[in-house]
Amino acid sequence: MVPRDPIISVSHLAKRYGRTVAVDDVSLEVLEGEIFGLIGPNGAGKTTTMECVQGHRVPDQGTISVLGLDPRRDAGALRQRIGVQHQEAQLQKRIKVWEAVDLWGSLYSRVADADALLARLGLDGKRNAWFMTLSGGQKQRLFIALALIHEPDVVFLDELTTGLDPQARRAIWGLVTGIRDRGTTVFLTTHLMEEAERLCDRVAIIEHGRLIEVGTPDALVRKHCPQRAVVFTSDDADLAGRLQRLGAIERGEGREATHTIRGEGDDFVTEVIHHIAREGLRVRDFRTVVPTLEDVFLKLTGHGIRD
Amino acid sequence: MTRPRFLRGFWKLSWVETKIFVREPMGFMGALVVPLVVFIVLGRVVGAAGPRAAPRLDMPFNPAIVAAVIIALGSVQSLVAIMAIYREGGILKRLRATPLSPVTILGAHVVVKLAFTVCSLGLLVLAGKRLFPGVMQVNVFSFTMAVLLGTLGILSLGFVIASLVPTARFAQPIGAVVLYPMLVVSGLFFPLRQLPTALRAVAYLLPTTHAVALLQGVWNGSGWGAHWVNAAALLALFLAYCALATRVFRWE
Numbered sequence: 001m002v003p004r005d006p007i008i009s010v011s012h013l014a015k016r017y018g019r020t021v022a023v024d025d026v027s028l029e030v031l032e033g034e035i036f037g038l039i040g041p042n043g044a045g046k047t048t049t050m051e052c053v054q055g056h057r058v059p060d061q062g063t064i065s066v067l068g069l070d071p072r073r074d075a076g077a078l079r080q081r082i083g084v085q086h087q088e089a090q091l092q093k094r095i096k097v098w099e100a101v102d103l104w105g106s107l108y109s110r111v112a113d114a115d116a117l118l119a120r121l122g123l124d125g126k127r128n129a130w131f132m133t134l135s136g137g138q139k140q141r142l143f144i145a146l147a148l149i150h151e152p153d154v155v156f157l158d159e160l161t162t163g164l165d166p167q168a169r170r171a172i173w174g175l176v177t178g179i180r181d182r183g184t185t186v187f188l189t190t191h192l193m194e195e196a197e198r199l200c201d202r203v204a205i206i207e208h209g210r211l212i213e214v215g216t217p218d219a220l221v222r223k224h225c226p227q228r229a230v231v232f233t234s235d236d237a238d239l240a241g242r243l244q245r246l247g248a249i250e251r252g253e254g255r256e257a258t259h260t261i262r263g264e265g266d267d268f269v270t271e272v273i274h275h276i277a278r279e280g281l282r283v284r285d286f287r288t289v290v291p292t293l294e295d296v297f298l299k300l301t302g303h304g305i306r307d
Numbered sequence: 308m309t310r311p312r313f314l315r316g317f318w319k320l321s322w323v324e325t326k327i328f329v330r331e332p333m334g335f336m337g338a339l340v341v342p343l344v345v346f347i348v349l350g351r352v353v354g355a356a357g358p359r360a361a362p363r364l365d366m367p368f369n370p371a372i373v374a375a376v377i378i379a380l381g382s383v384q385s386l387v388a389i390m391a392i393y394r395e396g397g398i399l400k401r402l403r404a405t406p407l408s409p410v411t412i413l414g415a416h417v418v419v420k421l422a423f424t425v426c427s428l429g430l431l432v433l434a435g436k437r438l439f440p441g442v443m444q445v446n447v448f449s450f451t452m453a454v455l456l457g458t459l460g461i462l463s464l465g466f467v468i469a470s471l472v473p474t475a476r477f478a479q480p481i482g483a484v485v486l487y488p489m490l491v492v493s494g495l496f497f498p499l500r501q502l503p504t505a506l507r508a509v510a511y512l513l514p515t516t517h518a519v520a521l522l523q524g525v526w527n528g529s530g531w532g533a534h535w536v537n538a539a540a541l542l543a544l545f546l547a548y549c550a551l552a553t554r555v556f557r558w559e
Contacts, residue, residue: 079406089400089401094327102319104405143401
């Protein structure tokens with residue numbers, strides 16, 4: 001893979017509100033063409049970091065460069081080139097979808113084809129609907145349209161799917177991937193680990209204003225949670241004896257005879273399959289349990305994301 | 308051709324806000340119907356001296372000027388409420404992420420408010436000519452300009468309030484607490500010279516006072532020449548309050 005250039009560079013960013021430290025010495029880089037996710041619980045400093053990068057907040061310390069521009073000094077030039085979706089920000093209740101897109105489009109020098117954009121986001125049937133009549137998912141899709149109307153180089157999405165039902169959330173994920181595939185860099189925040197894992201090329205875990213880890217979701221899982229578990233159902237007697245070379249076998253409770261074997265490393269699952277086959281065991285069900293970003297978060301912070 | 312930054316999106320935003328305002332029945336009715344009703348009822352009451360007698364539009368207070376001031380204050384209250392709702396709902400925050408400047412956003416709302424002020428005043432003049440013939444002798448153009456200038460002056464004080472009100476829940480009461488007492492000391496109901504000196508000094512710093520003086524002057528026929536001080540004071544207060552508002556304006 002060709003090494004890509006950082007489109008956003010943040011170094012030693014710090015921001016406090018009164019005596020509360022919101023962001024504490026955060027440094028990170030977002031690369032061109034990737035979906036970068038800032039993940040952490042509510043109040044971890046995600047939004048503050050993002051708003052400093054957008055130039056909407058003045059950092060106490062640190063330097064920020066976005067597309068080679070200084071977010072504060074070059075605010076006007078930067079606004080033409082970034083798209084922003086704010087968490088929990090609304091629109092006028094009675095503004096129509098097409099009016100909002102038209103108004104936003106009139107503010108920029110470069111403008112996308114509004115009809116095509118609305119169609120791509122599945123809003124072409126809602127052109128004349130008032131904002132207040134849209135569903136949660138439709139509102140978020142309209143906000144995405146407004147963030148994309150000027151074909152920005154980077155788009156910021158803050159907690160885009162919070163409060164949406166799973167179906168609407170999945171639809172949004174597809175759209176965000178589409179934004180990246182069209183060449184726009186995406187910088188998002190989320191407190192949903194599943195979302196980060198599905199969507200992000202790289203994630204940064206932030207807690208209490210400090211950056212704990214950065215990397216691809218796979219790499220973080222492999223590094224911090226290499227454990228694998230194989231869970232299978234088998235009625236064979238003496239199973240524990242025949243597979244004892246694999247280590248301890250946990251017998252599940254309940255009617256079905258489920259068994260769990262735990263191990264580490266990339267070869268572990270292959271090894272289990274190999275043994276089962278060699279012993280000629282009859283297995284009715286077989287699945288592997290792979291740790292997720294949620295487990296990584298739990299391990300790194302000592303608590304779950306929703307605690 | 309390069310457009311000034313202020314004008315980017317200005318007319319489009321003004322037009323969109325006009326449509327949004329019209330779509331809200333209560334606000335729309337409040338802006339157009341309430342002042343009209345006040346004018347007609349006051350006109351009837353004050354002028355109820357005889358069956359065909361001309362209403363005494365000069366004493367003890369002038370219903371047309373009361374209605375005009377109510378139109379202006381209504382605009383200000385509406386502006387304060389809209390700004391509070393926009394801030395609370397994050398609409399201002401969303402607009403801030405665009406190249407729109409706060410001056411453009413406030414300016415667009417002012418244009419919308421002034422447009423509705425003219426509409427409302429038009430209705431008032433039509434009603435006046437029909438219901439109180441022979442009394443509405445005022446130069447309509449001159450009176451309209453005076454109302455617009457007065458509204459602008461009062462609106463600028465509205466900017467300061469709008470920039471400061473924390474939530475939409477506070478917008479209505481703060482508007483009422485600040486705006487209506489201004490009316491009491493404005494010279495609308497009794498002459499300024501009856502006020503204590505200190506209060507009179509405060510009154511001269513309030514746009515309502517000058518707006519009322521200018522309207523009374525235009526109505527009585529003494530005209531702009533005799534009241535240029537009030538017109539100038541309205542302009543000066545407008546500039547001063549706007550400068551203050553841009554300093555204290557908060558997006559969220």
